[in-house]
Amino acid sequence: xxxxxxxxxxxxxxxxxxxxxxxxxxxxxxxxxxxxxxxxxxxxxxxxxxxxxxxxxxxxxxxxxxxxxxxxxxxxxxxxxxxxxxxxxxxxxxxxxxxxxxxxxxxxxxxxxxxxxxxxxxxxxxxxxxxxxxxxxxxxxxxxxxxxxxxxxxxxxxxxxxxxxxxxxxxxxxxxxxxxxxxxxxxxxxxxxxxxxxxxxxxxxxxxxxxxxxxxxxxxxxxxxxxxxxxxxxxxxxxxxxxxxxxxxxxxxxxxxxxxxxxxxxxxxxxxxxxxxxxxxxxxxxxxxxxxxxxxxxxxxxxxxxxxxxxxxxxxxxxxxxxxxxxxxxxxxxxxxxxxxxxxxxxxxxxxxxxxxxxxxxxxxxxxxxxxxxxxxxxxxxxxxxxxxxxxxxxxxxxxxxxxxxxxxxxxxxxxxxxxxxxxxxxxxxxxxxxxxxxxxxxx
Amino acid sequence: xxxxxxxxxxxxxxxxxxxxxxxxxxxxxxxxxxxxxxxxxxxxxxxxxxxxxxxxxxxxxxxxxxxxxxxxxxxxxxxxxxxxxxxxxxxxxxxxxxxxxxxxxxxxxxxxxxxxxxxxxxxxxxxxxxxxxxxxxxxxxxxxxxxxxxxxxxxxxxxxxxxxxxxxxxxxxxxxxxxxxxxxxxxxxxxxxxxxxxxxxxxxxxxxxxxxxxxxxxxxxxxxxxxxxxxxxxxxxxxxxxxxxxxxxxxxxxxxxxxxxxxxxxxxxxxxxxxxxxxxxxxxxxxxxxxxxxxxxxxxxxxxxxxxxxxxxxxxxxxxxxxxxxxxxxxxxxxxxx
Numbered sequence: 148x149x150x151x152x153x154x155x156x157x158x159x160x161x162x163x164x165x166x167x168x169x170x171x172x173x174x175x176x177x178x179x180x181x182x183x184x185x186x187x188x189x190x191x192x193x194x195x196x197x198x199x200x201x202x203x204x205x206x207x208x209x210x211x212x213x214x215x216x217x218x219x220x221x222x223x224x225x226x227x228x229x230x231x232x233x234x235x236x237x238x239x240x241x242x243x244x245x246x247x248x249x250x251x252x253x254x255x256x257x258x259x260x261x262x263x264x265x266x267x268x269x270x271x272x273x274x275x276x277x278x279x280x281x282x283x284x285x286x287x288x289x290x291x292x293x294x295x296x297x298x299x300x301x302x303x304x305x306x307x308x309x310x311x312x313x314x315x316x317x318x319x320x321x322x323x324x325x326x327x328x329x330x331x332x333x334x335x336x337x338x339x340x341x342x343x344x345x346x347x348x349x350x351x352x353x354x355x356x357x358x359x360x361x362x363x364x365x366x367x368x369x370x371x372x373x374x375x376x377x378x379x380x381x382x383x384x385x386x387x388x389x390x391x392x393x394x395x396x397x398x399x400x401x402x403x404x405x406x407x408x409x410x411x412x413x414x415x416x417x418x419x420x421x422x423x424x425x426x427x428x429x430x431x432x433x434x435x436x437x438x439x440x441x442x443x444x445x446x447x448x449x450x451x452x453x454x455x456x457x458x459x460x461x462x463x464x465x466x467x468x469x470x471x472x473x474x475x476x477x478x479x480x481x482x483x484x485x486x487x488x489x490x491x492x493x494x495x496x497x498x499x500x501x502x503x504x505x506x507x508x509x510x511x512x513x514x515x516x517x518x519x520x521x522x523x524x525x526x527x528x529x530x531x532x533x534x535x536x537x538x539x540x541x542x543x544x545x546x547x548x549x550x551x552x553x554x555x556x557x558x559x560x561x562x563x564x565x566x567x568x569x570x571x572x573x574x575x576x577x578x579x580x581x582x583x584x585x586x587x588x589x590x591x
Numbered sequence: 592x593x594x595x596x597x598x599x600x601x602x603x604x605x606x607x608x609x610x611x612x613x614x615x616x617x618x619x620x621x622x623x624x625x626x627x628x629x630x631x632x633x634x635x636x637x638x639x640x641x642x643x644x645x646x647x648x649x650x651x652x653x654x655x656x657x658x659x660x661x662x663x664x665x666x667x668x669x670x671x672x673x674x675x676x677x678x679x680x681x682x683x684x685x686x687x688x689x690x691x692x693x694x695x696x697x698x699x700x701x702x703x704x705x706x707x708x709x710x711x712x713x714x715x716x717x718x719x720x721x722x723x724x725x726x727x728x729x730x731x732x733x734x735x736x737x738x739x740x741x742x743x744x745x746x747x748x749x750x751x752x753x754x755x756x757x758x759x760x761x762x763x764x765x766x767x768x769x770x771x772x773x774x775x776x777x778x779x780x781x782x783x784x785x786x787x788x789x790x791x792x793x794x795x796x797x798x799x800x801x802x803x804x805x806x807x808x809x810x811x812x813x814x815x816x817x818x819x820x821x822x823x824x825x826x827x828x829x830x831x832x833x834x835x836x837x838x839x840x841x842x843x844x845x846x847x848x849x850x851x852x853x854x855x856x857x858x859x860x861x862x863x864x865x866x867x868x869x870x871x872x873x874x875x876x877x878x879x880x881x882x883x884x885x886x887x888x889x890x891x892x893x894x895x896x897x898x899x900x901x902x903x904x905x906x907x908x909x910x911x912x913x914x915x916x917x918x919x920x921x922x923x924x925x926x927x928x929x
Contacts, residue, residue: 451742487742490882495739498880508871514911515871517903520878522809522890529883529890535874536903538911546907549874555883555890573904581897 197353201306202318204355205229207289210258211310212239212268212282212347214246217253227309227348227361228258228282230291231384237287238380239347240362241273241280242466248273248401249468249541251394258284261316270397272387275404275465276411277333277379278362280347281387292349295356296378298335299323304353305337307361307372309345317345321370323358331412331437331463334373335359341372350374405467405542408474409571412463413579420586425455425482428528428554428562429588433459451487452496456480464569471512473542473570478583482562490558500563501553503533507569513547514538527589528556534580536573545570550580556589593618597649599625599633600694622648625688626660639664639689648678653699655681664689717785725788729756732795763787771836779835786831794824806881809888814875815860822856869914 208230216223226243230236237258247254248270256268266285273280299305305323310316321339337350341364350359359374392400416434423432433440440459457480464475481500485493518535533551550566566583568576595616603609612633614623623632628642635644641662648656656678659666665674667687673679684695733756737749767783798820804810830848833839839847867873 490884492739492741494880494882498878501878501880503874504872510869510871510914513871514907514914515868516874517906517910518874519896519899519903520812521896521899522886523893523896524890525893529886531878531880532893532896533874533878534900534903536907537871538904538907540911540914546904553878553880555880555886558882558884577897577900580900584897585893 197304198306198318198320201351201353201355202308202316205292205308205349205351206261206316208292209308209316209348210237210260210284210287211316212237212243213257213259214244214254215257222313223254225310225313225344226346227344228284229308229347229349229357230287230289231281231294231357231380232291232388233288235283235285235288236271236291236384236387237268237282237284238349238360238384239280239282240360240375241275241278242362243347244270244273244280244282245466245468248394248397251398256282258287260287271390271392272383273397273400273404274379274383275401275467276408277375277383278466279360279375279380279383281383281390292351293356294377294381295352295354295358296376296381298326298376298378299352299358301325305339305350305358306352307337307339307341307345307348307350307374309341309348309361311340311342311344313344319345321372323352326376327373329436329439331415331461332465333376333379334362335376337372337374338370339372340364340370401467402542402544405465405473405570406544406572408463408465409545410575412461412474412476413571413575416461416579420582422586422588423457424590425457425480426484426560426562427557427589427591428480428482428560429526429586429590430457430480430482430562430564431459431478431583431586432457435461437461437463452483452485452493455482457482467542470509471541472507473539473545475570476566476568476579478564478566480562480564482560484560486559488559493559493561497553497561497563501531501533501551503535503549503551503565508537508547512539512541514540516549522555523584525585525587525589528554528587530554530556530584530587532584534577536576539570542570544572546573546576547571548576548580550583552584552587554589595649595698597623597698598696600696601633601635602692602694606692616649621650622646625693627689633693635688635691637689637691640691641689644688645686647695649695649697653697655684655695655697657681657686717781719781722781722785722788725785725792728792729760729788729795732799760784760787767832767836774837782835783832786828786835790824790828790831794820802879803881803885806879807885807887809886809890812878818856818860822852825852825856868910871914 210228212226212228213222214224215221224243224246226239228237228239231238244256247256256270257265258268259265266287268282268284271281271283301324303323305321307319307321308317319340321337324336324338327334327336335350335358337359341361345361346363348361349357350361352358357377359376360380362373362375364372415437421432421434422429438459438461440457442455442457444453444455458477459479460477461475464472467473483493483497483500488496514537516535516537518533520531520533522529523532531553535549537547539545539547548568548571552564554561564587566580568579597614597616599612599614600608601610601612614632616623624643625631625633625635625645625647626643627635627637627640631643641660643660644662645660645666646658648658650656657666657668657676658678659673659676661675665672666676666679667673668679668681681695684697684700686693686695730753733752734749737745737752740748764780764783764787768778768780771777771779771783798817801816801820826848829851830844833844833847834841867875
């Protein structure tokens with residue numbers, strides 16, 4: 148299963164550039180390969196010894212997990228799992244088994260050991276928030292791997308095992324970079340290769356203990372990959388032991404966990420709304436350590452209108468199923484000013500930024516928008532406000548909310564602020580919208 | 592010896608006169624014959640007419656009567672076939688022999704008064720100066736739209752848009768002028784140009800003023816407004832074009848001018864609103880912003896606005912319940928990928 152994660156979205160522009168670069172690099176590498184091979188044989192063998200030992204130790208405990216649509220014998224998706232308890236309990240990612248949870252009648256799961264043995268798999272417990280799932284592999288009970296619940300330090304040797312791109316059992320070697328700072332999802336930063344299909348596989352320290360579960364990597368970036376810390380796996384194993392979960396209960400469980408995730412996300416930003424003054428307007432800024440903000444502007448622009456763009460994203464969206472992410476928000480302020488343009492044309496420029504269009508909506512998952520707009524009094528200035536919401540169909544009780552606020556006070560200054568929330572409870576979401584809008588202030 | 596002229600019009604499709612026969616009557620000779628034969632007074636080239644088909648008699652008071660000469664196809668008067676009719680009165684002078692409609696006109700028939708030509712009576716007075724002023728207003732608006740984008744290469748933007756606007760206006764006016772030429776025999780360029788530029792100028796001014804008014808008085812957005820403005824302008828323009836280009840009565844021209852835009856915009860609007868109601872990403876509220884200094888009405892206290900937002904939940908839920916998920920759309924349609 149490919150590990151497509153939410154954070155990738157915001158980086159699309161960067162990715163395209165790097166992709167083009169990647170292609171030329173690849174061609175370069177091919178033409179260089181005979182020389183490389185010659186160099187490699189000169190290097191000492193220490194590195195591969197460690198990996199070989201680790202792989203030999205974990206090999207019996209690792210399985211490939213495959214999903215099939217209906218009675219097809221060709222796979223629909225695949226990932227990796229590893230033994231975590233004696234009685235055939237294996238850990239994997241939620242996103243590896245998500246389709247099975249969402250469409251229990253349409254998909255079936257099977258395992259395949261490195262030796263080629265196969266058998267059925269049932270899902271016992273899930274943790275969407277940490278992207279984990281515990282499954283039972285029928286007729287398989289290898290020695291479980293030991294979990295190491297302390298996060299390794301930056302620079303510790305680490306290994307990752309899985310079945311990338313269905314090319315067979317693979318081990319990659321890298322370095323742990325500790326816990327990712329300022330991330331809403333707890334993650335260990337692993338500087339090593341994790342590719343599609345390795346999801347759910349174990350990441351190990353030099354002693355062969357599991358420090359985390361392979362979860363994602365940026366495509367086209369170089370070896371920036373992520374692991375779910377092993378401590379989150381521990382709790383789920385206990386839960387799975389007691390589990391008598393039915394298909395229906397698991398589907399409901401996903402919805403409940405998504406609601407809890409949204410509540411946790413908005414709870415984490417429920418304190419005072421920090422603001423930042425740009426061009427005389429106080430506007431919501433970095434709300435919490437995990438909210439990622441970027442600001443940009445043209446430093447020596449001759450343009451008639453100067454624009455400062457501040458974009459912030461919580462990057463907290465969770466994968467629910469193919470095409471559906473939920474529990475996230477992001478906002479952007481476009482602050483305009485001019486010394487060259489008259490008020491009439493400046494207003495026209497601001498108009499162009501005040502429009503709204505929903506994104507990422509699929510009729511399978513959400514209903515249409517409904518909106519309310521008005522010109523309202525804020526602290527020290529008037530603004531045009533538009534709030535729209537749509538109701539989720541699959542995730543009951545969750546809503547997408549889209550907000551546009553455009554200042555209406557100055558002749559040569561103004562801003563358009565965009566806030567988009569995905570999969571939040573209506574009342575929580577609207578409370579946040581209100582705090583967001585009411586925190587804005589004109590401070591010339 | 593007094594003689595009297597009777598005109599027999601041999602008609603073709605749509606009541607057009609194919610051929611006109613003049614028959615001279617005297618006090619003694621008040622009848623004439625119609626048939627396919629050259630011996631008939633009025634000869635028809637109609638294989639469905641008999642050699643000597645009918646005898647027409649004009650009484651001194653102008654009453655027209657017709658007698659069938661024992662033909663197979665008889666005579667049609669007032670929509671009925673009168674077999675073997677003798678001295679049948681033809682009230683309006685209209686009858687059909689074989690497949691040929693005929694109209695008999697006598698000196699006694701009352702003539703309708705001269706019909707006023709709307710264009711000839713009202714249109715001739717269109718001052719060219721007014722047309723030029725209206726065209727200048729339209730041109731000014733085209734230039735204004737270019738100016739809004741300035742500073743870019745404003746001059747070339749304005750020239751390009753002026754050119755395309757002129758071509759569009761030329762095609763429109765030319766089309767109507769051609770229709771006038773075909774139906775009335777006159778081009779009437781000035782009148783049609785007056786209609787186009789006059790209506791467009793009024794539409795542009797009214798629409799700008801309304802937009803501005805909406806902003807100045809902080810009125811809630813009304814999405815259909817623009818469509819209604821355009822439909823109304825089109826109706827007015829159509830009415831005047833039709834009056835200048837055809838012989839339609841006021842009433843018929845008005846009905847056509849109202850129905851065409853109403854049906855066109857109504858159906859288009861209906862389709863669009865359905866499409867938008869199914870599009871889960873559609874928001875569509877667009878507001879034009881003008882310089883804030885123009886606003887005269889105070890904004891709403893934010894408290895009141897936020898209180899209203901709670902009502903959105905129920906509406907969003909209702910819209911969600913109403914949507915059909917099984918309908919294939921572009922986003923959900925099968926695509927090849929991972």
